[in-house]
Amino acid sequence: MDAFLHQLFSGIATGGIYASVALALVMIYQATHHVNFAQGEMAMLSTYVALTLIQAGVPYWIAFVLTVGASMIVGIGIQWLVLRPLEKAPVLASVGVFIGMLLMFNSVAGWIFSYTLKPFPSPFGEGPPMLNGLFSRHELGSTGVTLLVLTAVWAFFRFTRLGLAMRAAAFNPISSRLVGVPVAKMLALGWGLAAGIGAVAGMMVAPVVFLDPNMMAGVLLYAFAGALLGGITNPLGAVVGGLLVGVIENLGGAYVVGTELKLSMALVIIVVVLVVKPSGLFGKTLASRV
Amino acid sequence: MHAHITRFGPLLFIVLAAVLPLAFASGYQLFQLTLVVAYALSVLGLNLVTGYNGQVSLGHGAFYAVGAxxxxxxxxxxxxxxxxxxxxxxxxxxxxGFLLGMPALRLGGVYLALTTFALAVAVPQLLKYKLIDGWTGGVQGITIIKPDAPYDLPLTSDQWVYLFSLAVGVLMFALASNLVHGRIGRAMVAIRDQPIAAEAMGIDIARFKTLTFATSAMFTGIGGSLAAIAVQFVSPDSFTVALSVTFFVGMVIGGAASIWGAVFGALFIEFVPNIADHLSKAAPGAIYGVILIAFMFLAPGGIASLLRRWFARLAVK
Structure with a gap:
């Protein structure tokens, strides 16, 4: 029973990371109907920036804040310079650009920081497991950070004027523009937020999986599965979906398919969702007027 | 003049592609050219579904693996x-392809891209799976023997495999060309550009998309088979997600929705990384990325569209 609970909590901890990345994906998807295949690589680069800062002697939490800030600025820059001109282009063009960025970021990271695995410090220390040995310190800490970020994002969208404007811009760009919302800037800001959330996810997962240029490939895949499971049109759904996928992955890996087939579970989840309930658990069923 | 180019151009190309390498290419170069044929078929398959039909697939490496x-x-x-x-x-x-396409293609947009991407990531794991390693050889993979030329033809086995692959490639390219220039091809393009109008015209969109996907998987699978014969070896780690991404890069850079584009794309993905590898291990990825983004902005139709423009200008003069 204890082993089972441990797997469950460990699943919630990784699920929180998938949930963050899934939320970042859904934020961009809602506003632009693009899926950012480079989201994982952006987070990976952010994590390298954090590691560089920490190795240069910057205290962890200052490095954390600086990294998130820098990632947001870069995210805004990417949207403004690369994606904005392609707004009206067909799906193939946007996927092409995302794949191009994925390849570029991955090679740049390999080029600058090498392809070797690097340990990444956890701010929560080593120490013995807590809560009757169910949670390691890092799992507990990273789950806390993830929940904090998710709550902050929710509060931002729910209670601030800027959040409302961003929701409006994503929901109905034309009317928003008419009432004076700068839609293009809101999209860019959305990209910035997504990049910031991704950076947090990267820094939280790196102590567990070690840092290397391909660190986020698996995380991104599970985040896709989480976003689809929760409903790609619903941010809350993405979070729930991400957590669920983390738990399914951990329990499935421990008791059903074994670790060799862990990644294939993402594929199975995606296909099952598409067959059984394509709109996901919380998504809207889309009906388009002809 | 122009009519002659379109009429005899392909024929001339085929004859040159068959004769020149036999006369001048070394064994290794023949092997590279055989891979170009295999890649061209794979990129062509991807092009049918993504270029012509507008459904983005990032997992064609999986069909290549199945074929191999x-x-x-x-x-x-x-x-x-x-x-x-x-x-x-x-x-x-x-x-x-049909079975995977059925659930993934019901919804348009990015769902197919996501599903196929997940498939591409899962392929090496699935190939290593314990229950089938009696067939697949697990992590070790399978070694096969390169066929010799039949009927005592005075050809080395490299030359024979190249000629055989080229013949298969030409046949499949002719098939694809007929397919996209006929009724079915027009339906595919209509679904890509105006799905609502296409449906109103009586095209069964879901069925067409799924059949196109199945056809495209078939082309790519044959490419994989040819590659297996040429390489004489298959193993799970040769079919990573990078392979699928490479096909995607080849398709976009060669030219989406262009039959010849598949040839240019295949030449690109076979030879450019070889050159770039000399710079650094990271260079091929970086070059792919930069060129991919540059093409999306400057020439979304790929090399094929650049050449078409160039030919048109020649014809005017």
Whole structure:
């Protein structure tokens, strides 16, 4: 029973990371109907920036804040310079650009920081497991950070004027523009937020999986599965979906398919969702007027 | 003049492609050219579904892997002659594509891209899976023997495999060309550009998309089979997600929705990384990325569209 609970909590901890990345994906998807295949690589680069800062002697939490800030600025820059001109282009063009960025970021990271695995410090220390040995310190800490970020994002969208404007811009760009919302800037800001959330996810997962240029490939895949499971049109759904996928992955890996087939579970989840309930658990069923 | 180019151009190309390498290419160069044919078929398959039909797939490496494994298993375990494995591989890949396409294509947009991406990531794991390693050889993979030229033809086995692949490639390209220039091809393009109008015209969109996907999987699977014969070896780690991404890069850079684009794309993905590798290990990825983004902005139609523009200007002069 204890082993089972441990797997469950460990699943919630990784699920929180998938949930963050899934939320970042859904934020961009809602506003632009693009899926950012480079989201994982952006987070990976952010994590390298954090590691560089920490190795240069910057205290962890200052490095954390600086990294998130820098990632947001870069995210805004990417949207403004690369994606904005392609707004009206067909799906193939946007996927092409995302794949191009994925390849570029991955090679740049390999080029600058090498392809070797690097340990990444956890701010929560080593120490013995807590809560009757169910949670390691890092799992507990990273789950806390993830929940904090998710709550902050929710509060931002729910209670601030800027959040409302961003929701409006994503929901109905034309009317928003008419009432004076700068839609293009809101999209860019959305990209910035997504990049910031991704950076947090990267820094939280790196102590567990070690840092290397391909660190986020698996995380991104599970985040896709989480976003689809929760409903790609619903941010809350993405979070729930991400957590669920983390738990399914951990329990499935421990008791059903074994670790060799862990990644294939993402594929199975995606296909099952598409067959059984394509709109996901919380998504809207889309009906388009002809 | 222009009419002559379109009429005899392909024929001339085929003759040159058959004769020149036999006369001048070394064994290794022939091997590279054989891979170009295999890649061209794979990129062509991807092009049918993504370029012509507008459904983005990021997982065609999976069909390439299935094709390669079908050929390898049949040759190694059951001593089937190499040429007889191709039809089987075609059927298996088409069925596989049909089954995957059915759920993923019901919804448009990015769902297929996501599903196929997940498939591409899962392929090496699935190939290593314990329950099938009696067939697939698990992590070790399967080694097969390169076929010799039949009827005592005075050809080395490299030359023969190249000629055989080229013949298969030409046949498949002719098929694809007829397909996209006919009724079905127009339906595919209509679904890409105006799905609502296409449906109003009586095209069964879901069925067409799924059949296109199955056909495209078949082309790519045959490409995989040819590659397995040329490389004489298949193993799970040759079919990573990077392979699928490479096909995507080849398709976009060669030219989406262009038959010839597949040839240019295949040449690109075979030779450019070889050159870039000399710079650094990271260079091929970086170059792919930069060129991909540059093409999306400057020439979304790829090399094929650049050449078309260039030919048009020549014709005017």
């Amino acid at each position: 494994y079908v050929t390898a298993i049949m040759m190694d375990r059951w001593d089937v002659p190499y040429w007889a494995t191709l039809p089987v591989s075609a059927v298996v890949c088409a069925v596989f």
